[in-house]
Amino acid sequence: MPRNRDHVLRQVLTVAQMRDAENALISNGTSVDELMQRAGRGAGEWVRRIAAGRSVTILCGPGNNGGDGWVIAEYLWGAGNQVSVIEAREAATDAARTARSLYHGAVRAVSDTCQGDVLVDCLFGSGLTRALPDDLHALLAGLAARHPLRVAIDVPSGVDSDTGAVLNEGLPDWTMTIALGAWKHGHFGMPARNNMGALRLVDIGVDAQACAARVLKKPLIEAPAFDAHKYRRGLLGVVGGAMPGAGLLAARAGQHGGAGYVKLAVERRFLPGLPADLVVTDRGALLGDARIAALLVGPGLGRDEQAEQALREILCAGRPTVIDADALVLLKPGMLGEAACVVTPHEGEMAALESSFGLASKGLRRERALALAQASGAVVVFKGADSLIAAPDGALVVSSPASSWLSVAGTGDVLAGTIASRLAVHGDALRAAEEGLWLHGEAARLCGAAFTAGELAAAIRPALEECLA
Template sequence: MLDALRDVLVTPAEMTAIDNAAAASGVDSFALMRSAGMAVSAAALRLFPQALRFVVLCGPGNNGGDGYVAASALADGGADVAVFALGNPGTVKGDAARALGACPLAVLPLAAYEPNLGDVVIDALFGAGLTRDLPEQAQATIARVSERRIPVIAVDLPSGVDGRTGEIRGASFTAAHTVTFMARKPGHLLMPGRVRCGTLEVFDIGIPARLVSERTGELRLNTPAAWGLHASALDPATHKYRRGHLSVLSGGSLSTGAARLSATAGLAAGAGLVTLASPAEALAVNASHLTAVMLREIQGTEELAAWLKDKRVNAFVLGPGFGVGKQARDFALMLCDRALVLDADGMTSFEKDRTDLFERAARGEGRLVMTPHEGEFARLFPEIAADAALSKIEKAQAAARLSHAVIVYKGPDTVVAAPSGRAVVNANAPPSLATAGSGDVLAGIVGAHLAQGMPAFEAAAAAVWRHGEAGTRAGRGMTAETLIECIPPLP
């Protein structure tokens, strides 16, 4: 994969435009297909040298053409190869027809394939552009292959996975390995498609990187390349206030743990100072658990307003364990001129009337980040969540535009989106992060980045990445407390 395209995500529509631009610029489209098919055959031989037979399943489009090229290459290399086609091969057109014509093997109907022990399937039925449910015959073949646990190598994307949304169109193969071309597609990263891809190989088939870059938007894989310029190492001589003062607002005496997790995570993630703002009833329990994190009594809006006169307190986390209600709404509206992470109860408090929050965010001078999981997203953005035509990326982008906030749409495929449309998809989070308190830790890391002066989008994206790395370091038995201990330094 070219370094210039390493983190780029290309939608199926963009990939079509890229292919058309390559052809218009004089690039030989059949040469591209041949390069793709050869890459697939090389992967098959490298990964499954013990295969007794390679079974290539070809569809009616260019994905099938890649399959015919791969079948020819495998046969030329002396492998036992069988080819099966969906539909009438005589209707294949363009480069795929040329690849079929050059294939020396008999092509049998897809329905005739019976999986045998020792088979390795090369799935070239449909690629990333699939937008409808698979035909019944393709679904029946997938069921037989899955039942017999035949290993599958997918061409571009496992057939049945929607390349734009990651959703399953009726059924899909679960591949051991997927070979895609030039750049990742959203369906490789979004659930449930991501778990159907196996290991992912991105192969450069020869389209100039310039043509790819000119026709892609602002969608990227979440890596330090997306935010690293804002995460330079701190000057060792920097005063603690230059590293930011983060405040986390605590709930009542019976619900203080979540806020303490956020506060401790914020300190570990690099904020110069962290204060837990606590109601009087919770002061004692919070004080008994805090050492480096400071404590301040904030009973209501008057105390908060007085504290806000100190401009050194420049970032806030509101929501973890805070409680749903009027005070959460009042506090959030007061904090919209500062950097604010609105999490959990903070977001749910606006479920019935979000207008004031969104309008305040639009005209405020602060930086607002909201961190909903799927349920919270559906409560705050019900009309967006209900739109089945949208991918998770598109939903996060729509919510960011509507709310004038950076949205961290959490999950195993967390998406971070800005009101401008810029978005990243995260891919480094282990399943062990699905544990109590994990989201509170993430909110604290975002808050620490905001306190240190990072822009809201970069603060959120970097926090999601560090959160995922911490989960990997903490291992399968992690708890929220051990997760904090494993937060890595900013790259």
């Protein structure tokens, strides 16, 4: 395998793409048995570490996920762990039967109500699209209740790996889920992601696949050049409106996101006690400043005729722009020009945009985001518990869920300001969206519990410090 496989290991595959990736390896001479050994031994090492000498029960199904379970069991048995296997269904593939024949440890009856320390779910992996049969669902639930530590292999049984949909009610919570070969969309999709615990990946040698999504990663951000000044670092213009506090929050986040200069266009009388380091101006002066590197419009803008006129003026300026909040409801296809643009809708705003652009509000979240990106020409940050980013060229970036404490007023304004700040620094819409989304999630982690949007905006700075080259 190549020494540096970071770009490959960040890809997120559908079931069909994963099948193609494995078939490519097989066509090049790697046997199915060898792939199963790679997957099972890699997962077995993770299980061995979790078990730390404690007893392990492995539940094996009939397919190749069950075969992986037999390999894990043999790996643990060889390492001296106390391990036993429950064969829920007889092995039904050649590779699974081979793995079954190589196992030397104990096999328990399905009727055995065993207890143990660690349960390993190898019942069904990726590719499952229907609910578990009642007997297997009951077996899995009962074993999970009698094992305090629970590990799912590839994708938890009862989860659709292409969507993250939960196919059975009452599925167990998992301590860890170990993906095999590549991440699947179900590892990041709600509601299943909420119950998967820690995520780990076993590399089995698959190559990069065309059109694959990728996982959002920590960005690498360079400090300003030695001879930098405030305009060279990026001048960000934030346009406020009827609710000026939202614009102020976005501007504060922009100041911490790396831009060299942030100007807020809002009526001064609405904001007594403005911080001394934030320049306040009017919209006309802001749009007339040729040094503006990026604009942000939407937080607190309002939705009346004056707000719509302001949005038109801003988009006519032809600058890289982040469009958020109220501006998303007002946005129409004819308003967008050629400049780089990022839109940041939540579910309700997404539906409004889909209506404006003649798109159907149905399908998977990633499909909807990609359709809007293609129709609008903008990079789409589709916010939610499972936020993702879609670009007009088909690039798709998925992120792990951020802190649930983000469910407080104003945090969307902070995200928009952070993305806009990064856009002012370098002008690349997709890169700015990725950097802003990661910084926003990390800032939430640093804040801990019950933070305010203002505290989140301040935490963008230490989050950015973690990314410095």
